[in-house]
Amino acid sequence: MWIEQRVWTAQAGWTVTGAGSDKPSLVLYFAAPGTLPAEDILADLRAAYGDAPIVGCTTGGEILGSEVIDDSVVVSALGFALASVRVASRDLADLSQSRATGAALAGDLAGEGLRALFILSDGTKVNGDALVAGCLSAVPPDVVVTGGLAGDGARFQSTAVGCDDPMRPGRVAAVGFYGESLSIGHGSFGGWDEFGPPRTITRSAANVLYELDGEPALDLYKRYLGDEAQGLPGSALLFPLSIRPAGEDAGGEVVRTIVGIDEQAKSMIFAGDVPTGHLARLMRGNFDNLVDGAGRAAEAASASVGPCLGLLVSCIGRKLLMGQRIAEEVEIVSDVLGKTASLMGFYSYGEISPHGFTGKCELHNQTMTITTISER
Incomplete structure (x- = not known):
């Protein structure tokens, strides 16, 4: 498994770290609203990665490595030696379609060898509980379902998701990961x-x-x-x-x-x-407890072996409360997962993960939710 990461800022344009060895299996991106136009993001990533599956969403803040960034686009391209990836998307007209959309989307990707689903959904036009319930109804219970709801800072006006096309409102996308070579970890904790x-x-x-x-x-x-x-x-x-x-x-x-x-x-x-x-x-926030919760999420997700991609989905509420201290929750995740983990993520309107205590997959708010993906 290889990972290449890049970030776009208005000051520096695109900056690349790591190096892909061949065509990527998947490209994920998280973009602050109002940075690059959605069409330009897709065009730039197509130029860099050809016809690889490209999935992304808008955010309330971006994470790359051990840093929290604003007004940027962060990207991870990953290539598997043995595992495979499929993507699918559906559009939501209103909240009442959430469960049916989740079931249809998961049904599109259900199949032999499915190990995990990573869901990205519009954050303002969806009932996250119903979406998750629909997804779970269409896949076996051993399939790990994680992800998050797209963000729009603290505005709650319009969010967008893209799946092999420019991001747009009302979209729900899913990535299916297939193969016995995969190691998938997950963790989700709060601290309020x-x-x-x-x-x-x-x-x-x-x-x-x-x-x-x-x-x-x-x-x-x-x-x-x-x-x-x-x-x-x-x-x-x-x-x-x-x-x-x-x-x-x-x-x-x-x-x-x-x-x-x-x-x-x-x-x-x-x-x-x-x-x-x-x-x-x-509930109200406690800085130390919130940072500790992020560390506990990382400990739970650290089952992956060797180099891995760590996908961090944290709530916009945590970012607003912690202010300048927000980097601390990412730093503790980096410390726990270690130098072999390449981190990337975004601040969301809701986090999707199995519950840290019950194990039941649910929509969460105000948590740090982590998915680790590696290949044995």
Whole structure:
């Protein structure tokens, strides 16, 4: 397996590290909105890598090596000696199509030797929970499913995904990895602290939360946020919710980030489902715990042997909270995975991975999620 990486910035243009030995099996890229036009990114990568499969998305920030970068395009081209890759894409018209789209996309790639799926989805027009459920319904349980939702900084206006064509909104793409020579690792952890009492979700519909303990959810949330409520929905990235089924022991929680609010309905819109009857608690960030969570994710994903590509999908909320300290979470991942790992990633609107405690693949928010890919 070989890996070649490159980065584009307005100051330096394209800079290349590593060297591919032949035609790549796959080219992945993550691009800040407003950098290069989508058509130019694809044209440049076609010129460099011929007709190899090319898949990418917009971001809330880019990762290459042990650095967090803004306003760039980061690329990894990888070539396998024995393993193979296939890609597929589908378009979403609205949230209601999320599960069917996931099932159709995974069905397109299901087949003998499938080891893993890496999913990139539009981040604003999808119900991530339903998308993941659809994917899982179409592949055997031993297939590892990871990935993330495309980002648009902290704007939540428009995200885009490309799959052998220029990036566009409403797209979901998947990469299928095939072959016994592959070693796939994965890990996903958060590091946020819960505060306040647990509250019951008394009215919701899919990913829209209307009531907590019988009270309008937005009213209660604003009361907790105080002055921070003036910055909604952007400030909600700093105060996500943890949810879990009532009566279930701690450890199986998933974190949900608000991606929009409805002042008239006094409701909050999340990146994934918030089922009625579940318990919810507010969360806030702790710098040291967030960095530790990234390290734990790297430890879980470090099963790969020898040189590997480490794909990091971290939540935009972590980036906004940690500010100048955000590089620390990437540095600890680099330290744990070691010098044989080539790192690349992006800041997302949602992370897809098996849960760190339950092992069930789910949509996560506010986590550092890592997928490692190597060839034995």
